[in-house]
Amino acid sequence: xxxxxxxxxxxxxxxxxxxxxxxxxxxxxxxxxxxxxxxxxxxxxxxxxxxxxxxxxxxxxxxxxxxxxxxxxxxxxxxxxxxxxxxxxxxxxxxxxxxxxxxxxxxxxxxxxxxxxxxxxxxxxxxxxxxxxxxxxxxxxxxxxxxxxxxxxxxxxxxxxxxxxxxxxxxxxxxxxxxxxxxxxxxxxxxxxxxxxxxxxxxxxxxxxxxxxxxxxxxxxxxxxxxxxxxxxxxxxxxxxxxxxxxxxxxxxxxxxxxxxxxxxxxxxxxxxxxxxxxxxxxxxxxxxxxxxxxxxxxxxxxxxxxxxxxxxxxxxxxxxxxxxxxxxxxxxxxxxxxxxxxxxxxxxxxxxxxxxxxxxxxxxxxxxx
Numbered sequence: 082x083x084x085x086x087x088x089x090x091x092x093x094x095x096x097x098x099x100x101x102x103x104x105x106x107x108x109x110x111x112x113x114x115x116x117x118x119x120x121x122x123x124x125x126x127x128x129x130x131x132x133x134x135x136x137x138x139x140x141x142x143x144x145x146x147x148x149x150x151x152x153x154x155x156x157x158x159x160x161x162x163x164x165x166x167x168x169x170x171x172x173x174x175x176x177x178x179x180x181x182x183x184x185x186x187x188x189x190x191x192x193x194x195x196x197x198x199x200x201x202x203x204x205x206x207x208x209x210x211x212x213x214x215x216x217x218x219x220x221x222x223x224x225x226x227x228x229x230x231x232x233x234x235x236x237x238x239x240x241x242x243x244x245x246x247x248x249x250x251x252x253x254x255x256x257x258x259x260x261x262x263x264x265x266x267x268x269x270x271x272x273x274x275x276x277x278x279x280x281x282x283x284x285x286x287x288x289x290x291x292x293x294x295x296x297x298x299x300x301x302x303x304x305x306x307x308x309x310x311x312x313x314x315x316x317x318x319x320x321x322x323x324x325x326x327x328x329x330x331x332x333x334x335x336x337x338x339x340x341x342x343x344x345x346x347x348x349x350x351x352x353x354x355x356x357x358x359x360x361x362x363x364x365x366x367x368x369x370x371x372x373x374x375x376x377x378x379x380x381x382x383x384x385x386x387x388x389x390x391x392x393x394x395x396x397x398x399x400x401x402x403x404x405x406x407x408x409x410x411x412x413x414x415x416x417x418x419x420x421x422x423x424x425x426x427x428x429x430x431x432x433x434x435x436x437x438x439x440x441x442x443x444x445x446x447x448x449x450x451x
Contacts, residue, residue, distance in 0.1 A: 082113070082150040082406045083113045084107060084115065085148060085149025085152050085153070086098040086145070087145050091384070094381050095123035096156075096383065097116075097155065097391055098154050099395065100391055100395045101121075103395045103402075104135065104136040106399065109135070110403065116136045117138075117139055117141075121391070124387035146166065146170075147167075150170065151170075151172075152166070154172070154173070154175075156174065157174065157175060157177060157181060158184070158187075160184075163188065167193065168192040168193065169194065170191075170194070171194045171405065173196045174197070175214075176195060176197035176199070177197075178324075178433070180351065180353040182440055185436065189426055189442070192428045194426075195424075195425050195426040196410070196425070197324070197433070198210035198397075200323055201419060201422055203419055204419065210398055212397070215259035215263070216260075216263045217263075217382070217389065217390050218263075219267075219317075220264070220266065222319070222346040224267065225346050226317065227241040229368055234375065235342065235370060236343075237340060237341070237342030237344075238342065241268070241272075249272050249274050250273050252275045252313065252316075253276045253309055253317070254268070254277045255278050255318050255330055256321065257279035257285060258279075258319060260319030260348050261279070264317045265292060268315075269292055269296065275296045276296070276309060278300075278301050279299075279301060280301045306331070307334075307338065310331060310339060315344045316331070316344070317346050318331070318350075318354065321349060321352065325352070325436075326439050327349040329356070330355045331356040336356070336358050336372050336374055337372050342374075344375045344376075345376050358371045358372075358374075361378055362379050362380070363379060364379055401423075414447070427445075430443075432444070432447040433447075
């Protein structure tokens with residue numbers, strides 16, 4: 082098959098769909114890999130490396146979309162990319178459709194086959210293609226939050242870990258999943274006081290085993306969220322419902338009760354955000370202020386560390402991409418129910434229930450469709 086990798090065009094997005102090492106594995110298996118000119122440059126992957134891996138460098142994205150059987154990206158296609166997607170073409174990338182009405186409509190119209198990284202599952206119900214970027218975003222959330230707490234960033238003027246004789250900052254992490262665990266890893270390492278809120282007692286027990294007394298686990302059904310939020314200095318939104326819009330756990334009223342200069346980092350912004358006052362921002366202008374609270378809502382946080390992110394993502398996606406290229410999407414998806422869970426749109430039909438429900442489209446079971 083022909084596998085096309087266009088350069089990412091979302092603002093400040095410097096990741097690329099495939100590394101030269103991944104390209105080499107695919108070309109060694111008889112597939113043709115098309116890389117847009119300098120597509121990996123900002124992540125430290127160069128044209129010559131791709132050529133040595135057997136890939137072909139293509140000057141224009143249009144030619145990649147015209148030629149490729151499979152389009153491999155990192156972020157969702159933007160409007161001018163959607164126009165280039167062909168009928169029956171396979172699009173394999175992060176899509177986050179529950180928070181993207183226009184994109185969903187465009188992909189339905191294209192009659193393409195759209196497989197979303199973020200809804201592919203494993204036998205334990207986890208999300209193996211989302212996990213590496215969630216880990217990166219979770220770790221970055223504390224870096225971003227610590228920076229935003231500085232006075233010149235309009236924060237409270239607090240050092241996250243405090244100082245000798247000075248109390249550390251209060252960090253509240255909503256959600257104990259991959260984002261929450263990785264945020265806690267960095268926050269506890271920086272000596273902050275860390276609260277983790279989750280609805281699963283089992284998950285909180287697991288986190289307590291990992292971090293010991295460095296965290297304060299809090300069951301969501303037994304916690305006064307309003308009070309907890311009002312006392313925190315840094316709030317991390319790491320809540321996820323696979324493929325669906327994030328629940329708005331933190332209301333506008335709660336924001337009004339927060340300390341002046343406190344910071345929110347809403348990692349769930351890709352799925353609409355879990356804070357009522359959240360709206361997507363970019364790496365160029367990452368923050369804004371509502372009721373004296375700094376909001377950091379960058380929708381592609383891992384794009385800020387493109388080399389690390391691209392390497393981590395490729396380790397996860399390559400086995401699935403190889404299967405797609407070797408077997409075609411019908412056989413690859415039919416034989417693997419976990420991979421099938423990634424099918425969001427297929428030939429004009431919405432095949433992921435959470436997306437269909439939130440956007441008001443008719444849902445067609447992927448099993449039925451295939």
